[in-house]
Amino acid sequence: MKNNVKIARIKQSMTQQQLAERVGVTRQTIGLIEKGQYNPSLQLCIAIAKELNKTLDELFWEVDDE
Amino acid sequence: MKNNVKIARIKQSMTQQQLAERVGVTRQTIGLIEKGQYNPSLQLCIAIAKELNKTLDELFWEVDDE
DNA sequence: AACAAATGTAATTTATATATTGCTTTTTGC
């Protein structure tokens, strides 16, 4: 479940906390998603993508593992 | 939670049952996703997209409501 | 070195996606 959330978030100079608040989840949830340990819901993925000015594909589609 | 799964599935002349089997869920789950009543997991969205030869964006991104 | 902010991590609880079963309704081919 690799993804590009962390990179995109840092490019926007946003903390996990800030992103979490804006999409309505906790900091821990964002942390685990970035770590690739969670299988987030589609709604959450969409909310994150919109906050980071990315599309689903840019963040979650065919992300090269490791 | 509108999406383009039903359209894409029919274009591939696949039944809900067949798609369900190929992505490893039940027919009911596919039915509810197509109806827009579910908030599926990212993994399932990716599996569906791959089976239908689409990307996440094509199936789930900014789908015009009705 | 000391402090603070950001992040990592872990246990427990709660909400909800998905499974299972069963029945009904619609669609499609003969």
Place this chain on the structure above:
DNA sequence: GCAAAAAGCAATATATAAATTACATTTGTT
């Protein structure tokens, strides 16, 4: 029109995403 397949729908059970709380570690700043 009839039969079978496909799809809609609903109740209950189970697995897991996400919340909550709490503490540890890292990173940057003075």
